[in-house]
Amino acid sequence: MNNNNEYKKPTIKLARFRWMYLIIIVVFIYYAAQLFNYQIIDGETYVARAEDNRTTEISIPTQRGMIFDRNGVVLARNAAQYNVTVTPAELPDSAGDIRKIFDQLSVLIDIPVNQGEVNDETASAFTPCFTNLGIFQIVEIAESLWPFQPTRLKCDLTKETAMIIEEKKMDWPGIDIEVESIREYPTGDQTAEIIGFLGPIPEVLLDYYTDLGFVSGRDKVGYMGIENSMQDVLAGTNGKRVVEVTVGGEIVRDIEEPIEPIPGQDIHLTIDYRMQMAARAALIAQMDYWNDFYLRERDKILSTTGVVIGMNAKTGELLFMVSYPSYENNRMGQFIPGYYYEQLSIDEAKPLVNKAITSELPPGSVFKMVAALGVLNEDVVTPEQIVNCTPTITLRNQFYETDIGYSQTYFCHDDAGHGPVDYLHGIGYSCNIYWYKVGGGYPGEVEDGGLGIWNISEYGAALGYGQETGIELPGEADGLLPNPTWKRLNQGENWATGDTYLAVVGQGYVLATPVQVMNSFSTIVNGGKHMQLSMIGEVVDGYGNTVREFEPEVLWDITTDPLIHTYQGNNQTSEVKVIEPWVIELAKEGMQLVTSSEGTAKIEYEGDQNKIAGKTGTAEYCDDWANSQGLCIQGSWPSHAWFAGYAPYDDPEIVVVAFVYNGNEGSTVSGPIVRKVIDAYFEFKKIDAELEGLQTGN
Amino acid sequence: MNTRQIWQRFDFVLFAVVLLLCIFGVALISSAIAGNPTLEEHPQRQATFMIIGLVVLFLVAAFDYHIWTTLSKPFYIFVAALLLIVFIMGGERFGAARWLETGLVTIQPAELAKIAIILALASYFSVNIEKINNWVTIIRSLIITGGIVIWILLQPNLSTSIVIFVIWAAMLWISGLETKYILIMVGVAVLFLALSFAFDFPYLADYQKARITNFLQPDETARHGETYNVEQALISIGAGGWFGNGYGQGSQVQLRFLKIRHNDFIFSVLANEFGFVGTVIVVAALVFVIIRCFKVAQNAPDAYGALIAYGFGVLMGFQTIVNIGVNLRLLPVTGLTLPFISYGGSSLVSMLLGIGLVQNVHMRSQPRQRTTDSS
Known part of the structure; x- marks a missing residue:
């Protein structure tokens, strides 16, 4: 085995080995270059990608x-x-x-x-x-x-x-x-x-x-x-x-x-859940009552929709806000079920919509309180001045001063008329003829066009109409306080004298949300202080620290802040004025008359113990729904039922507004709701005081 | 030469480099486990195979390689038989039957086949070296090769088949094949590929076609599968930088973004944890071994020894080039191991056996100076 002779001389092609070395060297130098490229030149890119791989947020x-x-x-x-x-x-x-x-x-x-x-x-x-x-x-x-x-x-x-x-x-x-x-x-x-x-x-x-x-x-x-x-x-x-x-x-x-x-x-929240329940119960009971009645008598129901809202007049705190019908928000707890949302969306009563803040409605007679401040403050009439309330009056509808115009007949809601009426009874009876005459002028009785549309819009704005209340809810509407400029811009037409007559009684172009109506009454009964309407009481962070406390905020005071602009024709002057406190006091006195034995809500407020005063409103309307029901008959439109009430009238603390869509009459349909709710308010107040007494007694 | 003289000619440098590569491989496999319990025993098994391989190395080196002129035939038959058994009853894994379950160990006969072919062809070519430029010789050598490759192709294991064909071609070439024959054979090969292309590679399995498609048109958005694996390998390599993330510290490796990291992609583990510098050193060591094999072949006492050492050098060189090429996304995924480093008992033992043969040839050749002196 160790014999060298066994081995034959190699005869393989030794020269060809050079090729092998060449291949090996070329390939591995190329590989090293590639490696350098990946690791050094592009290294950062790959480091970033590796980081991206391993880290997750x-x-x-x-x-x-x-x-x-x-x-x-x-x-x-x-x-x-x-x-x-x-x-x-x-x-x-x-x-x-x-x-x-x-x-x-x-x-x-x-x-x-x-x-x-x-x-x-x-x-x-x-x-x-x-x-x-x-x-x-x-x-x-x-x-x-x-x-x-x-x-x-x-x-x-x-x-x-x-x-x-x-x-x-x-x-x-x-x-x-x-x-x-x-x-x-x-x-x-x-x-x-x-x-x-x-x-x-x-x-x-x-x-x-x-x-x-x-x-x-x-x-x-x-x-x-x-x-x-x-x-x-x-x-x-x-x-x-x-x-x-x-x-x-x-x-x-x-x-x-x-x-x-x-x-x-x-x-x-500043919401009182007990009041929320009481208000809803009162609204539903009243609507059920009238719906039953209408079903019996006329084979159709009266209304499906209503609003009851209440606030503390002194602080601006919203106490309850019922928009009926509403919906079951627990069904949206885990996810929003398509069929339920669909059902709520197509319902004509619009359950998903908070009607207290989003519905822009003709306010009707509750809006007369705007003119009620205006006519005295502007010296259009004196409180004692008698205006004759006839069953009808004929007024001229003019689009410009020299327009011959055409005659139009206006009716008093009392077929017999109210006869001679002074300021307080103008409110108490809610006599339309009185307000037409003082609001738009009546030759022979009230000269110079009465209060006039510019003043109506000024006094309306001072009470908060035509602007959002700023309540902490999404989707609030701002209503509409019309004036000649607005009409020209939006209707392409001159302001007519007839428009003023309609506006003064809260009809025509005037639109308001229920919260605006409530807010305006709150300003009057609070002696002119317009409070910021709010429902956010206290905010507490996750560690128990109070981040925000409720502070009543006076947005303006109509008796001290000069908010009322004066006009020369259609032109605003630089003169501004306040509303005199005595005017406000008289307006409140007028509202006391409403619930007294003489007023429009005398039946509904008979025997009232809680010193409730207020104003009825029966606002004619014709909207898509009424049209589709065939209710819009010329001269006999359907009407919404309003009532704005407050108590106690000598030191008002609560303001409540009830609104029933298509409710027909403010006094009979909405009046009782407000009374029940205010009664409940004082009942709860008594209970709270007793509970507090018990606690302090301990 | 007596036994002592022979062992003095043992190439200790080659042996040391190979040993270091093997030990380094075990270390890399340990890192590549990365908390995967199914890989837990791999380093120990690799170490065991390394010991077995070293024993084989010395045994093979001890007896003059000429005993393989008689032994290579039974060895050839033995390997062919193993391949046949695998083909008939091999277990299905990764779409191909490649393993032989013996109860004690799982053997991959295709790894042994590479050595068997080198020995068989070395024996055949050294005898027929004078009439190498003869179609009969060429065809007969092809038949010798085919007798083993056919079973590997049927597994199917295309990459090992290609390795063996490359060994055959390279040995034929070094034996002195004339350019005329080379050109004709290249022509035949081109024709074969053209026909294959025309008939959509009927002899390829679906996964093999997919590999090629993946390589040519990678789906960049894949979250798993081959493209993802190659992509992760590149990220692993690139993120290594100059000096790597450190042993056992590579985020790509340890968080298992890199797949088949103990085997096909162990090069990426190396690059990720040891960086450019470490990788170049290890690759240089591999290149050193390859070149050393060729040197031994050049210096071999006879054609038989030269062909053995040369054949093994080709095997090692080709596998190294292909494996690294796959890792660098220069070649489609093949499943060829990185010599001495990748996990795999059969592969490691075969490789060490090969080194034993190379040592054997070296030990029985004259020191170069002396040859020069005597001539």
Whole structure:
């Protein structure tokens, strides 16, 4: 073996080895260059991509603030809901093991193991929590869509079921329990028009909310009511973790110090839930009564829609706000069901709309209080001056000064007329003839065109008409205080004298929301102080610190702030004036007469113990609905029922406005509602005082 | 030469470099486990195979390589038989039957086949070296090769088949094949590829076609699968920078974004954790081994020894080039291992066996100076 002779001389082509070395050297130099390119030249790009791979930002959900009424009654809170989820990719490999898990799970959550068929249609219609498919079918769809994400098999499990699954989940890979925070409204449809509800982040606001740290698909935002208007206060701020994850999404560690979530702030409203219930009950009872009556007598109901609102005249606090019908906001707690939303949307009574702030309505006779301040303050008449209230008057409708115009006949609501009427009785009787004459002038009795449209709009604005009250709710309308300029711009027509006659009694072009009407009465009965209407009492942060307390805010005082401009023809002069306090006192006295034995609401307020005063309003209207019902008969339009009341008249603290759509007559339909509500107010006040006495007695 | 003289000619530098590469491989595999329990035992198994491989290396080096002139035939038959068994009853894995489950260990006979072919062809060409430029010789060598490759192709294992064909072509070429024959054979190969293309590669399995398509038209958005794996390999390499993230510290490796990281993509593990500098050193060591094999071949006492050392050099060079090329996204994914470093018992033992053969040839050749002196 060690014999060299055994070896033959190699005769392979030694020269060809040069090629081998050349190949090796060229290839590996090329590789080294590539490596240099990736690691050094483009290194940063790949470092960034590797960083991107390993780091994940996790949003830690925060808790939304609660909403309370003024006495601490919970109006909105968060509740835990237990859902069972399946992550298809984490299920066991063996089909037998999967089957075993599903068999046991099926019994627990009451979903069949197999049900329905997976096809394009069922797959695209698949909504977790709301499906008739069996477990296998759900898993099949989930696996094709997002195998690594948990998909909800069943939602809203009982806590017991959730606990059982929680215990078993170690043996059931891929099955998990998810705790979802959902919004609960213990007072439901009693307060839905105030509170509103939550919904998913709308597509158009996605960027805005994403920038604020919201997570689409998980976090919800307010859609209506306080939930919407106070979104920023209630929502809080999500926390954040930057973590290192494995390729499977398993968290290895925190890379940065986690940022804890900041809980949302609790809001204590000025709303009194008891009053809210009382007001709604009074409204519904009255509407039921009249609907029954109309059904018996005329084979159709009177009205489906109404508003009752009340505020503290001294502070501007909103005490209750009923917009009937409303809706059950608890049904929107987890998600907004399409069929329910659809049903609410097409309902003619518009349950989703808060009519107290969004409905712009002819205010009718309640608007006479604007002229009531104006005529005395402008010396159009003296309080004692007698104006003759005939059954009808004929007035000339002129579009310009030298226009011959045409005659138009106006009626008093009392067929016989009220005879000679002074200022107080003008309010007490709500005599239209009186207000036409003083508002628009009547040759021989009230000269120089009476108060005139420019003054009506000035005094209206001083009481808050034609502008938003600023109540903390979304979608408030601003009504309409017309004047000649507005008409020329919007109707392309000159202001006619007849327009003034209509405006002075709150008809024609005048439109107001129920909150504006309430606010205007509050200003009068509060001696001229126009308070900021508000329903946000106290705001408390997640750590129990009071962030904001309620402070009554005087927006203006009509007796000291010179708000009334004066006019020369259609031109505003630089002269401004205040409203004299004695004018306000007389206007209030007039409203006392309304509920007295002489006034328009004498029957409804007979035997009143709570010193309620107010003003009736029967506002003729003709809108789309009335038209479709064939109610708009020339000269005999249907009418809404208004009543604005306050008490006690010697030191007013509460103002209540009731409005019944198509309610026919203010005194008979809305008057009793206000009386009942104010009675309830004083009843609760008494109870509160007794309770306080008991507590201090201890 | 007596035994002592022979062992004095043992190439300790080559051995040391190979040993370091093997140990480094075990270390890299340890890092590549990255908390995956199914990979937990891999480093220990690799270490065991390394020991076995070293024993094989010394055993092979100890006896004059000429015993393989008689042994290569039974070895060839043995390997062909193993491949046949695998083909008949091999377990399905990754779409191809490549392993032989013996109960104790799983053997991948295709790895041994590479060595068997080198030995068989070295024996055949060294005997027929005078009449190499003859179609009969060429066809017969092709038949020798085909007797083994056919079973590997049927597994199907295209990449190993290509390796073996490359070895065959390279050995034929070094044996002195004239340009005329080379041109004709290249022509045949081109024609074959053209026909294959025309008939949509009927002999390729779907996954093999997919690999090629993936390479030519990668789907950039894939979250898993081959394109994703290659993409993650590139990120792993690029993120290594000059000095890497450090052993056991590579985020791409440790958080398991890099797939098949103990095997096909171990080069990316290396680049991710040791950076440009570390990678170049390791690749230089591999290149050193390859070149050393060629040097031994050039200096071999006879054509047989030269062809053995040269064949092994080609095998190692080709595998290294392809493996790194795949990692650098210069070649489609093949599944070829990085010699001495990738996980795989059969591969490691075969490689060390090959080194044993190269050492054997080296030990029985004259020191270069002396040859020059005597001539």
